[in-house]
Amino acid sequence: MNEKREIAVPSRTKEILAKHGFTFKKSLGQNFLTEPNILRKIVETAEITEQTNVIEVGPGIGALTEHLAKNARQVLAFEIDDRLIPVLEDTLQDYPNVSVVHQDVLQANLPQITSEIFEEELPIKVVANLPYYITTPIMMYFLSSGLPVAEMIVMMQREVADRISAKPGTKAYGSLSIAVQYHMEAKLAFIVPKTVFVPQPNVDSAILKLTRRQTPAVSMSNEKEFFKLTKAAFQLRRKTLWNNLQNSYGKDEATKAWLRASLETAAIEPSRRGETLSLEEFAALSNAMEAGKQG
Incomplete structure (x- = not known):
């Protein structure tokens, strides 16, 4: 078992950032989670076991990745920021079941990459702390990728999570609710306060659990x-x-x-x-x- 302090512990996060001289890029919506208990709760909500392959988007310095690696068969993480690649090589060196791909996930051929990296055909789950500014495009990309994603357990701005999981007749209900609920059952799992992030965002986040339906929610001719x-x-x-x-x-x-x-x-x-x-x-x-x- 890894004896080091977990990456998400605030003091270790600070040390890692200092060691690599890392500064946050606002344009990439970078907010790192510094509360290990919340990461454990995410993994529990996602029901990650050794019979699961996981895709993560935006691993940052590897705080969530570490928890996923301890529970999943394999983890494939997409990181767009080239400054974080050497950081992840350092922080995740004890986890041979993690593969970090330096690519924008929206440009990735997901079926091809997963078939190359995942050694066994196991259920695929997407678990990620998504950048606020690109949450919806990433989710819709996974839904239309042709990849058999069983579940998505994603952290996002609370307001967006409310809109996606909204029911008819509520203020939050709209075309986004329908677009996602057509493919997936949406359930708001729990709220993550803004105080557990570095740097601290302006709003609280939420963990949304999306489970793929066997067939779309409704049938239509077009x-x-x-x-x-x-x-x-x-x-x-x-x-x-x-x-x-x-x-x-x-x-x-x-x-x-x-x-x-x-x-x-x-x-x-x-x-x-x-x-x-x-x-x-x-x-x-x-x-x-x-x-x-x-x-």
Whole structure:
């Protein structure tokens, strides 16, 4: 067992930063967690065992990576900041089951890299403290990558976690909630106070647990059009569904007749607002719109 103090212990974090002369880059949204108990809780929430392969994004100086390495079969970590590569070589030298790839994860061919690095085909989980400014693009990239990710346990700004896990009829519910919940079941696991980070961010974070559904939450005839519709419905939150649909699809008589007929088929009142519609209702409306186009 590694006798060194854990990387996340504040005094050791400070020593590592000083040893490597590391300074934080605001543009990369770097905030390092300095509370080992929270890292343990993340690993427990993710249910990481020796039968799990893990992908981490933005390992920083390796605080979470260390906890993952102690529990997982293998860990693949993507780090974009070249200044952190030698730091990670130093801090993670006792963990042969960790591979650090110096690459922007959004540019990575995930199926190819994982097949090269992971020696065994085990369930893949994504566990990461995501930079605030790029949380959504990274999550959506994993969802569309073709990689069979079983779960994502990700730390993000609390407000974003609230939006992703929001239910219809709430203020936080929107097209982001739908985009993620279509593929995954979203559950807010716990809150992480801003005081346990260096440097301290302005807001609290949250751990969100996303579990991939066997099949998408709803079935529709045209997935692309379904997502176009959900974006349109939330374009101007204070407007009715009818106004938002006209703004997005057009106000000519033929388009209005098509929209009216589609709403009627789906049994949805035009005067409702986007945030009151469930995934099922959006799917019904999308299918009605597609059928109306062909008619």
